[in-house]
Amino acid sequence: MSMVDVTSKPEIFREATATGTIKLKAETVRLIKKGKIAKGDPLYTAKIAGILAAKNTSALIPLCHPLPLTNVEIETKILDGTTVQVTSTVKTKAQTGVEMEALVAVATSLLTIWDMVKQYEKDARGQYPHTFIENICVVKKVKEGVSSERKRKKTQG
Amino acid sequence: MSMVDVTSKPEIFREATATGTIKLKAETVRLIKKGKIAKGDPLYTAKIAGILAAKNTSALIPLCHPLPLTNVEIETKILDGTTVQVTSTVKTKAQTGVEMEALVAVATSLLTIWDMVKQYEKDARGQYPHTFIENICVVKKVKEGVSSERKRKKTQG
Amino acid sequence: MSMVDVTSKPEIFREATATGTIKLKAETVRLIKKGKIAKGDPLYTAKIAGILAAKNTSALIPLCHPLPLTNVEIETKILDGTTVQVTSTVKTKAQTGVEMEALVAVATSLLTIWDMVKQYEKDARGQYPHTFIENICVVKKVKEGVSSERKRKKTQG
Amino acid sequence: MSMVDVTSKPEIFREATATGTIKLKAETVRLIKKGKIAKGDPLYTAKIAGILAAKNTSALIPLCHPLPLTNVEIETKILDGTTVQVTSTVKTKAQTGVEMEALVAVATSLLTIWDMVKQYEKDARGQYPHTFIENICVVKKVKEGVSSERKRKKTQG
Amino acid sequence: MSMVDVTSKPEIFREATATGTIKLKAETVRLIKKGKIAKGDPLYTAKIAGILAAKNTSALIPLCHPLPLTNVEIETKILDGTTVQVTSTVKTKAQTGVEMEALVAVATSLLTIWDMVKQYEKDARGQYPHTFIENICVVKKVKEGVSSERKRKKTQG
Amino acid sequence: MSMVDVTSKPEIFREATATGTIKLKAETVRLIKKGKIAKGDPLYTAKIAGILAAKNTSALIPLCHPLPLTNVEIETKILDGTTVQVTSTVKTKAQTGVEMEALVAVATSLLTIWDMVKQYEKDARGQYPHTFIENICVVKKVKEGVSSERKRKKTQG
Numbered sequence: 001m002s003m004v005d006v007t008s009k010p011e012i013f014r015e016a017t018a019t020g021t022i023k024l025k026a027e028t029v030r031l032i033k034k035g036k037i038a039k040g041d042p043l044y045t046a047k048i049a050g051i052l053a054a055k056n057t058s059a060l061i062p063l064c065h066p067l068p069l070t071n072v073e074i075e076t077k078i079l080d081g082t083t084v085q086v087t088s089t090v091k092t093k094a095q096t097g098v099e100m101e102a103l104v105a106v107a108t109s110l111l112t113i114w115d116m117v118k119q120y121e122k123d124a125r126g127q128y129p130h131t132f133i134e135n136i137c138v139v140k141k142v143k144e145g146v147s148s149e150r151k152r153k154k155t156q157g
Numbered sequence: 158m159s160m161v162d163v164t165s166k167p168e169i170f171r172e173a174t175a176t177g178t179i180k181l182k183a184e185t186v187r188l189i190k191k192g193k194i195a196k197g198d199p200l201y202t203a204k205i206a207g208i209l210a211a212k213n214t215s216a217l218i219p220l221c222h223p224l225p226l227t228n229v230e231i232e233t234k235i236l237d238g239t240t241v242q243v244t245s246t247v248k249t250k251a252q253t254g255v256e257m258e259a260l261v262a263v264a265t266s267l268l269t270i271w272d273m274v275k276q277y278e279k280d281a282r283g284q285y286p287h288t289f290i291e292n293i294c295v296v297k298k299v300k301e302g303v304s305s306e307r308k309r310k311k312t313q314g
Numbered sequence: 315m316s317m318v319d320v321t322s323k324p325e326i327f328r329e330a331t332a333t334g335t336i337k338l339k340a341e342t343v344r345l346i347k348k349g350k351i352a353k354g355d356p357l358y359t360a361k362i363a364g365i366l367a368a369k370n371t372s373a374l375i376p377l378c379h380p381l382p383l384t385n386v387e388i389e390t391k392i393l394d395g396t397t398v399q400v401t402s403t404v405k406t407k408a409q410t411g412v413e414m415e416a417l418v419a420v421a422t423s424l425l426t427i428w429d430m431v432k433q434y435e436k437d438a439r440g441q442y443p444h445t446f447i448e449n450i451c452v453v454k455k456v457k458e459g460v461s462s463e464r465k466r467k468k469t470q471g
Numbered sequence: 472m473s474m475v476d477v478t479s480k481p482e483i484f485r486e487a488t489a490t491g492t493i494k495l496k497a498e499t500v501r502l503i504k505k506g507k508i509a510k511g512d513p514l515y516t517a518k519i520a521g522i523l524a525a526k527n528t529s530a531l532i533p534l535c536h537p538l539p540l541t542n543v544e545i546e547t548k549i550l551d552g553t554t555v556q557v558t559s560t561v562k563t564k565a566q567t568g569v570e571m572e573a574l575v576a577v578a579t580s581l582l583t584i585w586d587m588v589k590q591y592e593k594d595a596r597g598q599y600p601h602t603f604i605e606n607i608c609v610v611k612k613v614k615e616g617v618s619s620e621r622k623r624k625k626t627q628g
Numbered sequence: 629m630s631m632v633d634v635t636s637k638p639e640i641f642r643e644a645t646a647t648g649t650i651k652l653k654a655e656t657v658r659l660i661k662k663g664k665i666a667k668g669d670p671l672y673t674a675k676i677a678g679i680l681a682a683k684n685t686s687a688l689i690p691l692c693h694p695l696p697l698t699n700v701e702i703e704t705k706i707l708d709g710t711t712v713q714v715t716s717t718v719k720t721k722a723q724t725g726v727e728m729e730a731l732v733a734v735a736t737s738l739l740t741i742w743d744m745v746k747q748y749e750k751d752a753r754g755q756y757p758h759t760f761i762e763n764i765c766v767v768k769k770v771k772e773g774v775s776s777e778r779k780r781k782k783t784q785g
Numbered sequence: 786m787s788m789v790d791v792t793s794k795p796e797i798f799r800e801a802t803a804t805g806t807i808k809l810k811a812e813t814v815r816l817i818k819k820g821k822i823a824k825g826d827p828l829y830t831a832k833i834a835g836i837l838a839a840k841n842t843s844a845l846i847p848l849c850h851p852l853p854l855t856n857v858e859i860e861t862k863i864l865d866g867t868t869v870q871v872t873s874t875v876k877t878k879a880q881t882g883v884e885m886e887a888l889v890a891v892a893t894s895l896l897t898i899w900d901m902v903k904q905y906e907k908d909a910r911g912q913y914p915h916t917f918i919e920n921i922c923v924v925k926k927v928k929e930g931v932s933s934e935r936k937r938k939k940t941q942g
Contacts, residue, residue: 001675002701047786073787107264125305133293138285148282158361159387204472219362230473315518316544421892439933442923450918462910578735596776604764609756619753629832630858
């Protein structure tokens with residue numbers, strides 16, 4: 001078993017952008033907007049957790065290479081009354097791409113939002129009937145100046 | 158800012174089950190079924206990565222408590238020609254629940270599958286038009302013997 | 315060489331509070347108050363970093379025991395025009411105290427504030443003539459309900 | 472795939488002792504005895520690395536449970552002119568044993584000794600013709616007061 | 629105290645191969661061959677654990693430099709009825725060699741095999757009379773195209 | 786939220802030196818000098834913990850970049866009867882400076898000294914009336930051969 005051997009590949013500029021969303025109760029999204037979540041600011045906390053996770057990717061995903069990330073940026077956006085979107089962009093100058101780092105950042109940010117608003121999402125039995133994470137995908141990659149974007153399919157979201 | 162203070166809560170048996178799916182190209186799913194993925198066995202690798210991630214939850218999600226997990230179980234299932242499902246069950250005897258651990262395990266397993274099959278999912282421009290992770294949610298929780306399950310909504314997939 | 319053997323000590327409630335301060339330029343403290351630090355909110359980021367670090371104490375300090383923390387709370391306060399204070403309180407039910415966890419949280423929070431405001435503190439030569447961290451100490455401990463506080467000496471602050 | 476489910480096992484006192492040896496050049500062992508290793512004290516460094524590694528076992532060995540270690544002790548002994556022995560004893564009160572923790576501590580300590588004396592062990596081509604780690608094994612376990620020891624076989628060294 | 633200062637050394641291609649073996653009961657090796665180990669596939673799990681550990685070397689061995697590994701490959705081989713061998717090859721383009729990374733990978737893989745087959749190796753008293761890890765050594769190094777191999781001594785195996 | 790984007794900055798030689806002190810009881814410093822601290826050598830242990838922490842900086846401080854450190858050196862000095870000083874120098878060839886790495890090393894070393902001498906510093910109530918960490922600051926930076934030093938203010942020390 002082996003990681004992909006990137007020894008002889010050139011170190012070039014790489015960038016990847018990933019996104020994903022979390023569905024929440026309308027009341028929870030209202031509380032987020034008002035800054036009334038008891039545990040703290042879920043979106044800010046999510047961004048920090050996402051940045052830290054991006055840097056930890058090669059410890060989480062077994063065959064990922066350790067890469068010298070030169071930037072990680074995470075944005076959050078309330079898409080509608082029950083949806084929060086996280087977008088992560090990761091850059092490096094390395095021998096392989098950073099889409100896994102961008103995806104790890106998005107997933108960890110979304111999970112952190114869930115953790116921050118748990119108390120508002122749980123029903124009486126401790127279940128989360130309204131909460132789910134969806135549409136985690138890579139939306140853009142840049143390789144040495146050449147950029148391309150994913151044409152997202154209707155059915156995804 | 159504070160974690161939730163669970164100091165005075167009793168240590169009781171807790172269990173949580175989470176699931177999620179990854180959409181892949183039909184050809185990739187065929188290769189998985191045949192055991193022909195060049196980097197290794199994506200489902201087995203995903204399970205190990207998920208178990209390790211569950212144990213690492215309190216380092217990934219800022220306000221999660223460190224918990225003495227007594228079991229983590231991860232199962233994968235090819236749901237249909239383009240969908241792989243991951244299900245994770247986590248157990249502990251602790252002062253707070255383990256749904257975040259189950260969710261972290263599922264998300265990390267799904268991301269690991271993505272990493273293992275990257276080369277088959279990428280198009281000529283390096284994009285992933287067919288790949289996305291969806292429907293990560295908590296499907297069951299048990300608290301000191303009392304079990305409850307989420308009624309999953311039709312619209313989720 | 316050995317950790318202190320706490321095998322036969324009872325698991326009792328423990329709490330520790332630590333504090334420390336960072337000296338900054340007056341202009342930097344003004345920017346913090348106005349929410350104008352370019353990299354983000356230094357105090358909020360510091361709190362999250364401190365909570366994560368508290369949970370990581372036994373990996374940072376060689377002879378610390380891994381402890382099941384039941385709460386970590388971090389507060390920040392602008393003491394005067396050039397001083398920010400961080401206070402951390404950690405709780406557990408364990409066989410040994412949590413003062414190292416509280417100290418690690420404070421130190422990491424203070425270092426994070428430094429990192430967040432670096433650009434405003436550096437002079438033309440890249441030096442930090444005004445920035446230093448001081449007075450990191452334990453101010454309170456509670457052991458099974460019995461609380462005691464440190465009488466801080468004048469000379470420290 | 473699953474960790475062993477220890478949910479219903481009682482938390483009892485557990486102890487495990489493991490040992491292992493590293494073979495070095497006679498000249499290297501002489502330098503260790505004289506305290507002349509340029510990088511520092513290899514035996515002391517090894518002990519610290521071993522203690523830290525023991526606490527990190529559940530992150531290194533995929534199916535190990537996270538356990539609240541109450542003691543880790545590491546001793547080193549120069550057995551003869553070319554052999555250094557590391558012995559590690561780990562204690563806990565938990566639902567499963569700590570032999571993997573003791574073994575991880577021994578292996579990491581031995582690897583650290585290797586790293587500390589690398590420059591004396593390498594030949595002109597950068598090879599290590601004399602260096603190897605051997606006989607890593609569990610020599611003793613205690614379970615709730617009942618102790619047992621391994622009868623080591625002659626052939627092992 | 630200091631790491632070796634490699635600041636002024638050139639970044640060149642480096643490769644190191646290490647091996648080691650674990651002795652098991654004949655019955656355990658038979659179960660491995662048949663794919664009948666209850667906890668999962670010990671050899672596959674060992675490979676993943678070894679790759680993850682190689683990437684974690686500078687956190688485990690105090691004076692190791694963090695290196696941008698470009699490949700880690702791990703192979704396992706059943707040498708005879710009671711012996712499993714692990715071989716690890718690590719590559720980088722860096723200022724210092726990767727023998728410690730290769731050794732850490734081998735040691736962690738061997739320890740993981742032990743953990744996966746524990747239940748078959750233990751005797752009635754919980755001891756491991758037949759299990760030990762031996763002959764962990766560096767067998768090959770390559771430095772900028774110049775390869776050399778260790779002449780293994782008879783007495784080692 | 787974003788790390789500082791250093792993608793287009795050149796990789797140049799960087800060095801940073803930080804210091805800090807810990808105040809202890811005179812009796813504790815005497816015990817350190819005599820090598821009589823029961824838990825081990827606090828200064829040696831502190832150096833190892835500091836070096837390990839420096840390499841872990843980007844996991845501790847949320848917006849720090851992962852950097853390929855080429856050297857970490859830590860020195861300790863008993864300044865007077867109640868003061869121990871730690872000095873850390875970190876080097877890299879990278880796109881951003883290493884002052885945070887040097888500061889993290891110093892802080893972790895000082896915290897480790899605290900942990901190693903805890904039993905001598907505690908009073909009857911478990912408080913630390915004499916122990917505090919102070920004057921953590923950056924004293925020197927080098928950037929591509931250009932060195933500058935901080936003019937330390939009288940009031941700091």
